[in-house]
Amino acid sequence: MLIPELIAAQARAEEIVAIEAIAARVLPECTILSKGARGLFLDRLQGLLIALAKDEFGGQFRYERARGTGDRGRIVIEATPAVRDPRGRAQSWQAQQRRAERALRRGSRKEIPGQLSLDDLADRGGLAEERKNIDSGGHDGAARPL
Amino acid sequence: MERQDLFDALSDAMRGAVPDDALGGRLGPGRVKSRLLEAHPAERSPDGVEHLLKQVAEGGGLTVQRVGDELWALLGSDEAFFVDGLNPRFWLLHTTASAERLRRLLAQHLLPSPRLDRAWLTGQQLLELDGERRWVRSSFDSATLQPHESGATVPRRWRVQVEGENPDELLELVSCTERYRASAALTAVASVIASPAGGAVEVAADYQGGFVASGDDFHTVAGVLWRALDRYEAYVQMLEESYRLTTSASETMGLTVEGEVATIEFAHEVADLEALVANLFTCREPFRLWAVPREVRPGQWEANAVDLHVGHRLRLELTSRWLRVLLAPETCGNSLARLLANLQHRFDARTQLAPAVAA
Numbered sequence: 001m002l003i004p005e006l007i008a009a010q011a012r013a014e015e016i017v018a019i020e021a022i023a024a025r026v027l028p029e030c031t032i033l034s035k036g037a038r039g040l041f042l043d044r045l046q047g048l049l050i051a052l053a054k055d056e057f058g059g060q061f062r063y064e065r066a067r068g069t070g071d072r073g074r075i076v077i078e079a080t081p082a083v084r085d086p087r088g089r090a091q092s093w094q095a096q097q098r099r100a101e102r103a104l105r106r107g108s109r110k111e112i113p114g115q116l117s118l119d120d121l122a123d124r125g126g127l128a129e130e131r132k133n134i135d136s137g138g139h140d141g142a143a144r145p146l
Numbered sequence: 147m148e149r150q151d152l153f154d155a156l157s158d159a160m161r162g163a164v165p166d167d168a169l170g171g172r173l174g175p176g177r178v179k180s181r182l183l184e185a186h187p188a189e190r191s192p193d194g195v196e197h198l199l200k201q202v203a204e205g206g207g208l209t210v211q212r213v214g215d216e217l218w219a220l221l222g223s224d225e226a227f228f229v230d231g232l233n234p235r236f237w238l239l240h241t242t243a244s245a246e247r248l249r250r251l252l253a254q255h256l257l258p259s260p261r262l263d264r265a266w267l268t269g270q271q272l273l274e275l276d277g278e279r280r281w282v283r284s285s286f287d288s289a290t291l292q293p294h295e296s297g298a299t300v301p302r303r304w305r306v307q308v309e310g311e312n313p314d315e316l317l318e319l320v321s322c323t324e325r326y327r328a329s330a331a332l333t334a335v336a337s338v339i340a341s342p343a344g345g346a347v348e349v350a351a352d353y354q355g356g357f358v359a360s361g362d363d364f365h366t367v368a369g370v371l372w373r374a375l376d377r378y379e380a381y382v383q384m385l386e387e388s389y390r391l392t393t394s395a396s397e398t399m400g401l402t403v404e405g406e407v408a409t410i411e412f413a414h415e416v417a418d419l420e421a422l423v424a425n426l427f428t429c430r431e432p433f434r435l436w437a438v439p440r441e442v443r444p445g446q447w448e449a450n451a452v453d454l455h456v457g458h459r460l461r462l463e464l465t466s467r468w469l470r471v472l473l474a475p476e477t478c479g480n481s482l483a484r485l486l487a488n489l490q491h492r493f494d495a496r497t498q499l500a501p502a503v504a505a
Binding site for chain 1: 253254258260393395400401427428429430436437438440450451452453454456457458459474475
């Protein structure tokens with residue numbers, strides 16, 4: 001769900017997307033999480049976005065650090081097939097599919113799938129598991145598999 | 147120019163009585179071609195419509211002029227297109243330019259915009275077109291989604307036009323026969339409507355929101371188009387109200403999910419599910435869907451997709467028996483309308499949504 005969210009932003013020809021906005025779309029439950037769980041989720045999302053921007057989606061978007069203390073930074077979209085010549089646009093979107101496939105393959109090898117599946121999350125214990133980690137102080141702050 | 151003045155000028159054009167210098171010679175005589183478009187201006191207001199029109203038309207060498215209230219002319223060197231944006235989401239575009247010129251404008255400048263799409267009319271909406279039916283057309287082509295279809299269960303290609311008295315009845319008869327019912331999709335209809343001046347107009351409509359009118363009075367045609375627009379708007383709004391899935395925090399339940407999953411029970415089993423999955427997500431017309439589908443268990447696929455028209459997300463889950471579509475809270479209803487209309491013309495004419503369960 002994370003990569004489609006980025007693709008959707010590209011399709012809308014958006015230039016900037018806040019991490020919080022991506023989080024709210026990827027996981028609507030985000031709004032009812034405790035502050036700690038929400039922070040944990042945002043940490044992970046941020047880590048995944050930075051990794052995607054460095055690897056498969058390099059040149060497509062970049063992560064920009066927050067300027068203030070209250071926000072999480074943002075994604076700046078640097079290129080999008082949506083503004084390309086219509087004659088080559090479908091091929092450009094298909095290239096995005098190939099990038100996403102590579103990211104997902106890499107993700108499944110390292111157990112860091114870019115496509116955040118709520119089903120997967122549920123299979124692994126879901127947010128309840130996250131809460132357990134927080135309650136037990138088990139979170140080490142590193143980006144973990146989503 | 148008032149809207150009535152435009153309709154008078156288009157009536158003249160339909161009668162072949164348009165002055166040579168009308169709009170600098172850009173308004174020629176002939177049939178009026180109209181298109182019903184679904185638009186997402188940044189702001190649903192006349193200014194929003196104008197801004198979007200300038201974005202999409204000026205790149206195509208057309209000058210955008212506001213010629214009346216919520217009425218714009220797109221002027222090229224030899225032709226004029228009029229956009230009636232009285233409804234800022236559902237526009238009507240009219241022209242007497244050649245069909246080829248209109249096709250190019252749509253294909254090269256308007257429809258590539260993520261903010262514009264065709265209207266995708268259902269067979270029922272086509273049947274509701276006013277007037278006495280003159281002809282009906284049915285076409286079907288399974289090559290896009292089932293390229294290896296043998297033709298034994300579903301005819302691979304089909305194109306037929308029935309003219310005469312009550313042509314709807316003959317198509318209905320064909321759609322009841324086992325051999326042809328999967329391909330008898332209603333593609334276009336034409337009707338004759340009496341005009342107040344004692345004459346008549348003929349209006350043809352197709353499932354992609356295209357209209358062609360001839361006769362003596364565009365005012366009568368405009369009424370037909372407005373009623374088609376109203377029905378289409380109600381349809382898209384119904385899809386959005388029924389099938390958008392929204393979540394809200396609740397004190398007692400934690401999280402409340404509202405909305406229905408749009409479910410299609412396929413009328414015949416998909417022979418080649420992998421081909422259907424591969425060809426749904428090619429990022430091309432007509433489906434315009436981006437996704438990296440994955441097989442979650444043998445014979446069941448899921449895809450977190452993006453509708454490249456408007457850039458909204460939707461999730462599709464499918465097997466050879468059914469398709470489920472989960473719309474995000476902001477997903478445009480036109481995405482579902484497009485999917486449905488194209489499955490009817492490319493997979494099975496009987497494809498329809500299971501009725502939403504009332505809350």
